[in-house]
Amino acid sequence: xxxxxxxxxxxxxxxxxxxxxxxxxxxxxxxxxxxxxxxxxxxxxxxxxxxxxxxxxxxxxxxxxxxxxxxxxxxxxxxxxxxxxxxxxxxxxxxxxxxxxxxx
Amino acid sequence: xxxxxxxxxxxxxxxxxxxxxxxxxxxxxxxxxxxxxxxxxxxxxxxxxxxxxxxxxxxxxxxxxxxxxxxxxxxxxxxxxxxxxxxxxxxxxxxxxxxxxxxxxxxxxxxxxxxxxxxxxxxxxxxxxxxxxxxxxxxxxxxxxxxxxxxxxxxxxxxxxxxxxxxxxxxxxxxxxxxxxxxxxxxxxxxxxxxxxxxxxxxxxxxxxxxxxxxxxxxxxxxxxxxxxxxxxxxxxxxxxxxxxxxxxxxx
Numbered sequence: 001x002x003x004x005x006x007x008x009x010x011x012x013x014x015x016x017x018x019x020x021x022x023x024x025x026x027x028x029x030x031x032x033x034x035x036x037x038x039x040x041x042x043x044x045x046x047x048x049x050x051x052x053x054x055x056x057x058x059x060x061x062x063x064x065x066x067x068x069x070x071x072x073x074x075x076x077x078x079x080x081x082x083x084x085x086x087x088x089x090x091x092x093x094x095x096x097x098x099x100x101x102x103x104x
Numbered sequence: 105x106x107x108x109x110x111x112x113x114x115x116x117x118x119x120x121x122x123x124x125x126x127x128x129x130x131x132x133x134x135x136x137x138x139x140x141x142x143x144x145x146x147x148x149x150x151x152x153x154x155x156x157x158x159x160x161x162x163x164x165x166x167x168x169x170x171x172x173x174x175x176x177x178x179x180x181x182x183x184x185x186x187x188x189x190x191x192x193x194x195x196x197x198x199x200x201x202x203x204x205x206x207x208x209x210x211x212x213x214x215x216x217x218x219x220x221x222x223x224x225x226x227x228x229x230x231x232x233x234x235x236x237x238x239x240x241x242x243x244x245x246x247x248x249x250x251x252x253x254x255x256x257x258x259x260x261x262x263x264x265x266x267x268x269x270x271x272x273x274x275x276x277x278x279x280x281x282x283x284x285x286x287x288x289x290x291x292x293x294x295x296x297x298x299x300x301x302x303x304x305x306x307x308x309x310x311x312x313x314x315x316x317x318x319x320x321x322x323x324x325x326x327x328x329x330x331x332x333x334x335x336x337x338x339x340x341x342x343x344x345x346x347x348x349x350x351x352x353x354x355x356x
Contacts, residue, residue: 003112007125010109014119014135020112030119 008043022052024059042076055085057094064098113148120153127157129164136168147181160190162199169203 003020006012010026018034024044031048032038038052044059054069057077065071067085075093082099090096108126111117115131126141129149136153137143143157149164156171163179170176172190180198187204195201 003110004115004131005108005110005112007109007123007127009125010121010123010127010139012117012119012121014117014121017116017118018112018131019114022112022115026109026123 002037002039006044040077049081111149145182147179154186 002023004016004018004022006016006022006024006026006028008025011029012027013029015031016022016028016033019036020034021036021039022032022034023039023041024032024046025041027045027047029047032046033051035053037054037056038050040046040050040055040057040059040061042058046059046061047063048061049063049065050061051066053067054071055065055067056072056074057065057079058074060078062080064081065079065083065085067083069085070087070089071083071085073079073088073090073094073096075091077091077094079094079096080098082101083096084101086102088100088102108128109123110128111121111131111133113130117131117133118135120135120138121127121133122136122138124140126143127137127139128144128146129137129151130146132150132152134152137151137155137157139157141157142159142161143155145151145155145160145162145164145166147163151164151166152168154168154171155166158173160170160172160176161179162170162177162182162184164181165183167185169186170184170188170190172193174190175192175194176188176190178184178188178193178195178199178201180196182196182199184200185202187206188201189204189206189208191207193205193207195205
């Protein structure tokens with residue numbers, strides 16, 4: 001499991017900065033950035049701009065997303081916001097609204 | 105696992121953290137942490153903000169108040185600058201605390217009577233904060249009345265002071281009786297003595313309240329006595345001044 005886990009039932013209002021893997025099952029409002037992988041797991045609600053090396057989304061994100069490596073939008077995942085990443089995958093069953101910029 | 109949250113070693117949270125379930129902090133949190141479950145602050149962790157939880161286990165550093173519904177445990181190496189409030193508090197050898205520590209049951213926090221037990225057990229230095237947290241409402245009116253009443257009209261001093269006195273202040277008597285000098289200076293001293301004794305006598309009153317017969321009978325005779333004694337001085341004072349002034353005038 002990731003070094004940092006924001007469990008379900010946990011709410012963070014503010015800024016999360018990490019150099020480790022971060023897994024979100026709860027609620028984050030503000031900003032979220034990691035130099036490692038960020039996982040937005042099913043049930044998570046993120047209303048924040050997210051910056052990470054890699055991002056997988058199975059929960060819900062409202063905000064712009066930036067990844068130096070890749071963004072994976074998984075089935076059941078929901079992303080409203082712009083994506084800026086070298087690679088982007090969108091699984092069948094995911095919902096996504098926003099612009100994509102893969103020109104990083 | 106789903107209920108367990110971890111803020112990892114290399115993670116910084118700036119803002120408030122709240123929720124249910126338990127939280128383990130290994131990194132840094134700059135903001136308040138309010139959990140309904142348990143909070144573990146691990147070695148190397150730093151929290152700048154108040155921490156609230158059911159049970160708190162601290163082995164890291166906290167700059168802020170710790171409040172637990174049940175227990176607080178400070179492990180060796182823990183560093184807390186702030187107050188600790190919880191039903192049961194354990195501080196291990198090697199833990200550092202700078203702040204008020206208060207252990208209490210639910211009831212003492214709510215009602216005044218069990219607070220007597222706390223006040224009795226607590227060392228002198230702890231009493232003031234305890235009173236502040238628990239029994240202020242009781243203290244405030246007693247202190248406030250004498251402070252406000254005598255000021256405008258010194259003549260009213262005996263009445264005003266005698267009013268609030270009866271209930272809580274048997275121990276005041278020895279200190280009040282001695283200074284029957286000039287009326288004006290006396291009123292100031294009385295105010296001071298009332299204010300100073302406000303805390304002590306209140307403690308006494310609460311302590312005495314465990315034996316309920318004390319306050320009413322013992323206080324009322326004292327009050328009447330002081331009222332009489334203080335009625336005494338003022339009349340002589342006025343004529344004495346007049347006479348001396350007249351004498352001076354006549355002399356001139």
